[in-house]
Amino acid sequence: MSDGEVTSGCCSPSRPGPGAVAEPASCDERVSPAASGPDREGMVRLEVSTFLMGSRDRWAVPGDGEGPVHEVSLAPYWIDRCAVSNADFGAFTAATGYVTEAEHYGWSFVFAGLLPPGFPDTRAVAAAPWWRQVHGACWRHPEGPGSDVAGRTDHPVVHVSWSDARAYAAWAGKRLPTEAEWEYAARGGREQAAFPWGNDLEPNGEHRMNVWQGRFPDHHTRADGWYGTAPVTAYAPGGHGLYNACGNVWEWCADWYAPNYYASSLRDNPAGPALGTARVIRGGSYLCHASYCRRYRVAARSSSTPDSSTGHQGFRCAADAGPVEVR
Numbered sequence: 001m002s003d004g005e006v007t008s009g010c011c012s013p014s015r016p017g018p019g020a021v022a023e024p025a026s027c028d029e030r031v032s033p034a035a036s037g038p039d040r041e042g043m044v045r046l047e048v049s050t051f052l053m054g055s056r057d058r059w060a061v062p063g064d065g066e067g068p069v070h071e072v073s074l075a076p077y078w079i080d081r082c083a084v085s086n087a088d089f090g091a092f093t094a095a096t097g098y099v100t101e102a103e104h105y106g107w108s109f110v111f112a113g114l115l116p117p118g119f120p121d122t123r124a125v126a127a128a129p130w131w132r133q134v135h136g137a138c139w140r141h142p143e144g145p146g147s148d149v150a151g152r153t154d155h156p157v158v159h160v161s162w163s164d165a166r167a168y169a170a171w172a173g174k175r176l177p178t179e180a181e182w183e184y185a186a187r188g189g190r191e192q193a194a195f196p197w198g199n200d201l202e203p204n205g206e207h208r209m210n211v212w213q214g215r216f217p218d219h220h221t222r223a224d225g226w227y228g229t230a231p232v233t234a235y236a237p238g239g240h241g242l243y244n245a246c247g248n249v250w251e252w253c254a255d256w257y258a259p260n261y262y263a264s265s266l267r268d269n270p271a272g273p274a275l276g277t278a279r280v281i282r283g284g285s286y287l288c289h290a291s292y293c294r295r296y297r298v299a300a301r302s303s304s305t306p307d308s309s310t311g312h313q314g315f316r317c318a319a320d321a322g323p324v325e326v327r
């Protein structure tokens with residue numbers, strides 16, 4: 001596969017040719033849940049009624065399908081307050097021996113600006129030359145061989161595919177959130193606002209999330225204090241207690257992605273189209289900036305194929321909430 005054209009992608013590139021390669025062995029669903037059973041610590045339980053999903057935002061990227069705005073009703077569920085960290089993912093691989101898809105393929109997409117000076121030439125994504133195909137890049141080595149996650153154990157794990165995320169969730173006794181669950185939780189009760197805290201990107205000049213500042217992709221002022229990823233608990237949480245729903249890293253959702261899905265989605269517990277080639281990703285990343293894409297808004301949608309991995313792609317987990325436990 002490493003000989004295929006690396007052409008796709010703008011905000012978040014995909015590995016070329018879904019189905020062009022055999023599913024790596026790591027994709028199987030036989031990862032057993034952790035012996036300790038599901039752990040609800042670090043999660044928030046949302047007792048949901050109804051909310052307005054989507055946006056008619058003028059900054060929506062045409063074709064992403066943020067509209068129409070539609071009413072959605074969700075059953076109660078749990079969702080992680082934070083994205084899964086390198087420490088969390090390390091516990092999973094240590095317990096299971098799980099090997100990620102990036103490790104199977106032998107490479108992943110790394111943002112060029114994060115590569116050290118003098119890094120050997122790598123192939124770039126044609127439509128988005130700031131994305132480089134870096135051999136040896138994976139969650140343990142986010143900028144390729146020679147890099148590691150020491151000092152970043154509390155940062156979100158990256159270079160994890162949708163399949164990797166699903167395997168982790170199964171081990172943790174959890175699952176990936178649906179796109180609707182993700183949006184409801186991320187909004188934190190602020191119906192139809194652009195961001196989890198309101199409509200101002202930087203209220204009173206204050207940074208509320210880890211996104212790009214300056215001129216993308218060459219000049220980053222680091223005004224928010226971060227260039228690549230930030231710790232999963234950076235910044236104040238939203239109204240439902242979620243940290244970094246917007247910015248920092250894109251987060252995988254369970255659903256297949258279709259740009260026209262909202263036009264005909266179910267009102268109750270929508271779970272995405274029945275079929276597809278790419279999975280929904282939400283929240284934007286440390287690379288989002290008004291000069292390039294405003295997918296750091298809470299209603300923004302994008303997608304990536306399930307075996308793809310990049311240095312700005314992570315996830316958080318969710319779980320069904322049964323009847324309220326009476327103690």
Ligand SMILES: [Cu+2]
Nearest residue numbers: 011288293295
């Ligand atoms: Cu973006």
